[in-house]
Amino acid sequence: MAYSNLISQLLEGKPRAAARLITFVENDIVASEEIINSIYEYTGNAYILGITGAPGTGKSTFISTLTKIYVDQGKKVGIICVDPTSPLTGGALLGDRIRMKQNFSLNNVFIRSMANRGQLGGLARATENVIKILDAYGCDIVIVETVGVGQSEVEIFKSAQTVIVLLVPGLGDDIQAVKAGIMEVVDLFVVNKMDFPGADKKVAEIKQMLEFRKNYKYDSQDLSEKYAKIELWTPEITKVNSKTGENFDELLELIRKHEIFLKESGVISNYMKNRITNETLQILKHKLTKKVEELLNSNKEIGKYIDQAIKKSLDPYSMANLIIEMLGLDK
Amino acid sequence: MAVDKKIKVLVCKPGLDGHDRGAKVLARALRDAGMEVIYTGIHQTPDDVVNTVIQEDPDAVMLSMLSGSHNAICPVIMDKLKEHGIDDVLVAVGGIIPDEDKAFLEGHGLKGFYGPGTDLKTIVEFVKTNLKRQ
Numbered sequence: 307m308a309y310s311n312l313i314s315q316l317l318e319g320k321p322r323a324a325a326r327l328i329t330f331v332e333n334d335i336v337a338s339e340e341i342i343n344s345i346y347e348y349t350g351n352a353y354i355l356g357i358t359g360a361p362g363t364g365k366s367t368f369i370s371t372l373t374k375i376y377v378d379q380g381k382k383v384g385i386i387c388v389d390p391t392s393p394l395t396g397g398a399l400l401g402d403r404i405r406m407k408q409n410f411s412l413n414n415v416f417i418r419s420m421a422n423r424g425q426l427g428g429l430a431r432a433t434e435n436v437i438k439i440l441d442a443y444g445c446d447i448v449i450v451e452t453v454g455v456g457q458s459e460v461e462i463f464k465s466a467q468t469v470i471v472l473l474v475p476g477l478g479d480d481i482q483a484v485k486a487g488i489m490e491v492v493d494l495f496v497v498n499k500m501d502f503p504g505a506d507k508k509v510a511e512i513k514q515m516l517e518f519r520k521n522y523k524y525d526s527q528d529l530s531e532k533y534a535k536i537e538l539w540t541p542e543i544t545k546v547n548s549k550t551g552e553n554f555d556e557l558l559e560l561i562r563k564h565e566i567f568l569k570e571s572g573v574i575s576n577y578m579k580n581r582i583t584n585e586t587l588q589i590l591k592h593k594l595t596k597k598v599e600e601l602l603n604s605n606k607e608i609g610k611y612i613d614q615a616i617k618k619s620l621d622p623y624s625m626a627n628l629i630i631e632m633l634g635l636d637k
Numbered sequence: 638m639a640v641d642k643k644i645k646v647l648v649c650k651p652g653l654d655g656h657d658r659g660a661k662v663l664a665r666a667l668r669d670a671g672m673e674v675i676y677t678g679i680h681q682t683p684d685d686v687v688n689t690v691i692q693e694d695p696d697a698v699m700l701s702m703l704s705g706s707h708n709a710i711c712p713v714i715m716d717k718l719k720e721h722g723i724d725d726v727l728v729a730v731g732g733i734i735p736d737e738d739k740a741f742l743e744g745h746g747l748k749g750f751y752g753p754g755t756d757l758k759t760i761v762e763f764v765k766t767n768l769k770r771q
Contacts (some may be wrong), residue, residue, distance in 0.1 A: 324720060333642045396643070397668035403689065404678035413686045419693060420716045423641065557730040 309337070313344050316443055321412055324443045331435040335592070338435050345442040347486060350370030352384070352441040352448045353565065356466030358428060361454030363472040364498040366405035369449050369547040371407070375554060376447055383615055384416045384448040388430050391421040398422075427461030428452035432587055434465060457533055463491035464584045467577065468564045470494045473512070475504030493564050494543055496557060498544035510544050511551045541566065555588060599631075607632065644672040646764060647695040650679045651714065654704035656763050659732060659753070663699060666757040667764065683710060686718040690726060696768050697727040699749070708738055714747045725770045729763070731755075 309330070315323035330337040344419055357365050368385065373383045387402035398421035406417060418440075422430045429452060430436075440448050452462050463469055471492040497508045542560045546553045568574040611628060614620035630636050648664045649658050657679050664676045677685070677695055690698060700711065712728055718726070729749030730742060739750050748767060751760055 322691050322694075322723070325692050329645075329694045339756075385759045391673075392668065396671040398673045399664055400673065400675045403675060407678070409685075412691065417689075419675050421643070441767055570693050 309344070313341065316345065317348060317440065318414075319444045320616065321416055321443075321477055324417070326441050328432075328436050331439065332420065332430070332432045338432065338495055342435055342438060346436060348442040349438045350439070350441065352445045353468075354437060354466045355447060355449045355561070356452065356462035356469040357449060357472065358452040358469065358492075359472030359498075360474075363431055363454075363474045363477075364548050365451050365472055366402045368496070368498055368546070369451055370406040370408050371548045371551050371554060372557075373410065373449065374408045374413060375551075377410065381446040382414055382416075382444055384437075384445035385418070385451065386436055386448065387417065387419045387432060387451045388422050388428065388453050389419065389455050391423045391425065392472065396423075413557065416443065416445065422453055428460045429465070430586055434582070434588075434628065437465060442444055460491050464581060467494045467568060468573075470496055470561075472496050473498045474499045475502045475508045475509055493539060494560055495543040496558075497543070497545040498548055500547045500553065501550075503573055505545050509543055511546055516541055516543070517625060525605070538573060539567055601624070601629075644697070644764065645675070645693065645695040645699045646664045646672050646699060647675050647677065647686075647693060648701065648710060648739065649677045649681050649689070649712050650701050651679060651681045651683065652702060652704050652706045653684055654702065655708075656703045656708055657701065660699075660701040663701065663731075663757070663760065665701075666761060670761040670765075672764070681718055683713040684749050686714050687721065687723075689723060690718065690723060695726065696766065696770060697729065698765050699764075700728070700730040700747075701732045702730055702734070703731070703732040708741060709731075711742055711747055715745045720725070726763070727767050727769050729767075731760075 309327065310518050312323045312327050316327055327341055331341055344519065348545060357369055369385060369387075373385065376383050385406070387400065389400045389402060400419035401422060403417060404418055410417075418436065420430045420436065425431050425447045429450070437448050437450065450462060452464060458478065467579055469492050471494070473495060475497065495512050497505050497512070507517075523534065542563065544556050544560055546557055568577065606624075608629060611620055611625045615622060615625055627636075646667050648667070650660050660676065664674045666703050667674045675689070675691055676696065680691075686700075687697070698764060700707075700714070702710070707730055715728065718724075718728070728747055729751075731749050731751040732751060732760050734750045736744070742750070749760075751763070
């Protein structure tokens with residue numbers, strides 16, 4: 307097997323092997339399959355933290371300070387920083403490392419920058435697989451920093467056990483706090499830059515929003531099992547200063563509290579189920595799309611349908627149904 | 638598409654030198670040429686540079702040096718890369734590199750030596766044609 311050497315080095319905790327394998331899963335889908343296939347049984351030990359928030363809210367600095375604390379506790383930390391790819395040139399400028407200057411040692415902290423390569427949702431396509439590699443590499447905690455997000459980049463919610471959103475004073479009023487999207491899938495709200503004026507006001511606004519949710523709750527019939535993680539947990543809120551490390555004690559306490567909640571409420575098994583289902587769905591989508599594409603281009607029967615559609619005697623929806631029948635997927 | 642390979646470049650400023658306008662302009666030009674560029678910021682020690690190369694696994698490393706300490710710092714970086722078995726990465730240095738130092742640096746495996754006023758296209762072309770891995 308082409309990657310067995312690198313994989314055994316990865317399992318021994320060699321950083322260069324981890325880095326090489328990450329490059330392969332980023333660039334090559336066939337390689338990803340082979341690599342994940344051999345390391346999957348060694349994954350599942352890392353706690354995955356998702357950090358999201360608007361550009362400039364201090365995600366990288368926050369992660370740097372948080373990582374320092376975990377390292378001092380003797381933990382091994384993996385960090386994945388996702389930045390956007392240019393839609394015009396396909397290039398990207400990955401600048402999150404600039405903020406992470408705590409002189410981490412190579413053995414304790416592994417930082418990897420990724421471009422999202424046009425993927426929507428705040429993550430890169432390969433992010434799930436990179437998390438697995440860092441997990442197998444021996445990281446106790448994997449922190450995923452999303453692209454500086456707007457309001458609907460919620461993909462991280464599917465990958466991370468605990469999702470933290472960073473907010474800053476002076477950005478948006480109380481109505482932003484009740485909008486749908488990112489604000490609904492968050493486990494911990496953190497108001498960063500607490501030394502800035504308006505931090506307490508921000509905390510109050512979020513608290514108000516959360517109060518409202520407590521009284522209302524979702525009609526559980528409307529809410530699929532998929533969202534049980536948010537339904538049962540009332541998000542916590544705190545404020546910190548990432549530059550000085552002020553109030554990080556409380557933050558760590560809250561992360562711990564959420565971790566315990568996930569285990570004790572049994573929601574964790576739900577989360578695992580959703581994560582695997584979602585991941586498999588993505589893989590299936592990719593594989594089936596490729597197969598169907600091949601079929602559309604080569605199958606004579608479908609060629610006839612297409613001709614009919616051109617003559618307007620068949621519409622594309624009916625054609626799609628006929629193809630589904632043909633594949634035997636209608637049962 | 639099964640393979641979606643992008644050229645990944647690390648732009649660094651090693652040593653005690655804060656003049657990073659050139660590095661930023663270069664990072665931007667490489668980005669606009671469709672590459673994935675990591676910029677590390679200023680004041681990088683050789684260990685910082687090497688650790689970043691190990692973790693990010695770039696195809697090329699561009700060192701920007703205007704402080705005059707290139708002869709002291711660059712060979713250390715090259716030695717440490719070798720220690721870690723990294724020999725398939727293009728390492729270039731640019732900024733203010735006097736002609737009489739080029740042979741010495743070349744001897745340590747460094748390339749490039751582009752200074753102020755270089756057309757950015759020249760450097761983009763240089764990166765594309767000098768990569769050690771495909």
